[in-house]
Amino acid sequence: MSTQATTRFRLDIAYQGTDFNGWAIQPGQRTVQGELEAALATIFRRYGETPHLVVAGRTDAGVHALGQVAHLDLTDAQVAALLKPRGHQAPTDAGTTLARRLNGIFGPVPDVVVTGASEAPPGFDARFSAIWRRYEYRVADSASLRDPLQRHRTSWLPAELDLDTMDRAAVSLLGLHDFASYCKPREGSTTIRTLQNFGWRRDPDGVLVASVQADAFCHSMVRALVGGCVTVGEGKLDVADLATLRDERRRTSAFRVMPARGLTLIQVGYPEDVGLAIRAEQTRALRSL
Numbered sequence: 001m002s003t004q005a006t007t008r009f010r011l012d013i014a015y016q017g018t019d020f021n022g023w024a025i026q027p028g029q030r031t032v033q034g035e036l037e038a039a040l041a042t043i044f045r046r047y048g049e050t051p052h053l054v055v056a057g058r059t060d061a062g063v064h065a066l067g068q069v070a071h072l073d074l075t076d077a078q079v080a081a082l083l084k085p086r087g088h089q090a091p092t093d094a095g096t097t098l099a100r101r102l103n104g105i106f107g108p109v110p111d112v113v114v115t116g117a118s119e120a121p122p123g124f125d126a127r128f129s130a131i132w133r134r135y136e137y138r139v140a141d142s143a144s145l146r147d148p149l150q151r152h153r154t155s156w157l158p159a160e161l162d163l164d165t166m167d168r169a170a171v172s173l174l175g176l177h178d179f180a181s182y183c184k185p186r187e188g189s190t191t192i193r194t195l196q197n198f199g200w201r202r203d204p205d206g207v208l209v210a211s212v213q214a215d216a217f218c219h220s221m222v223r224a225l226v227g228g229c230v231t232v233g234e235g236k237l238d239v240a241d242l243a244t245l246r247d248e249r250r251r252t253s254a255f256r257v258m259p260a261r262g263l264t265l266i267q268v269g270y271p272e273d274v275g276l277a278i279r280a281e282q283t284r285a286l287r288s289l
Contacts, residue, residue: 006073012116062260067267071126121273128280132269134213144206155262161233170198183218231255
């Protein structure tokens with residue numbers, strides 16, 4: 001293992017997930033991490049090993065992001081390479097140069113964009129320092145405008161949904177609970193989460209939008225929570241049923257898991273800089289139980 005000094009950088013990333021098989025690298029599949037690390041390999045091909053990315057939250061195939069966050073560690077030689085003048089363009093700082101060069105590789109009409117890059121504060125860990133993640137899910141029902149330009153990020157349903165009952169059902173699920181009923185199980189992973197905010201609105205075009213925030217999410221959790229609310233909105237379940245199903249802590253066929261295309265990671269929240277390292281250690285301890 002290399003012991004040379006490194007500098008950590010934070011990347012802010014947006015992508016349309018339609019043509020990606022999720023975030024994480026998979027052999028023979030196009031993924032967001034794969035595209036980013038291939039671009040990093042091009043930039044640093046003469047400067048040692050390709051940096052690897054650590055992400056705030058792995059998104060599934062077809063899921064989009066506006067506010068994904070990742071970090072990478074660059075050696076002194078790699079940072080110096082970013083600060084070298086190229087032609088008539090003098091670099092402003094390593095982070096700005098890194099974002100510009102990555103986006104240059106992705107081309108003029110990319111489906112992944114680095115919206116920002118900067119040197120990270122001490123103790124920052126994109127995954128373990130995060131204190132919340134916020135997603136939105138878009139559903140166009142029969143009362144909504146069916147905009148074909150939004151088809152890649154919206155699920156369409158033929159029924160008219162009841163916004164009020166969906167919102168009440170969402171609120172009933174808030175708090176610290178075992179969400180095994182709303183998660184696809186993974187070996188060795190906990191399904192205990194704190195659901196901090198969950199509510200529904202109807203936008204001016206009639207599209208129903210769920211806003212869901214938690215300390216972290218287990219696999220398929222957001223799409224299952226949304227599916228439960230949609231089933232309530234259709235009148236097929238009562239508002240109280242979602243909390244009852246949650247407390248049974250087992251997978252159920254009472255509601256659907258909604259398609260990935262309607263889901264977007266909006267933002268990842270972090271504490272003030274002084275609390276980053278403390279939060280990371282706390283999260284690592286919890287995840288290792």
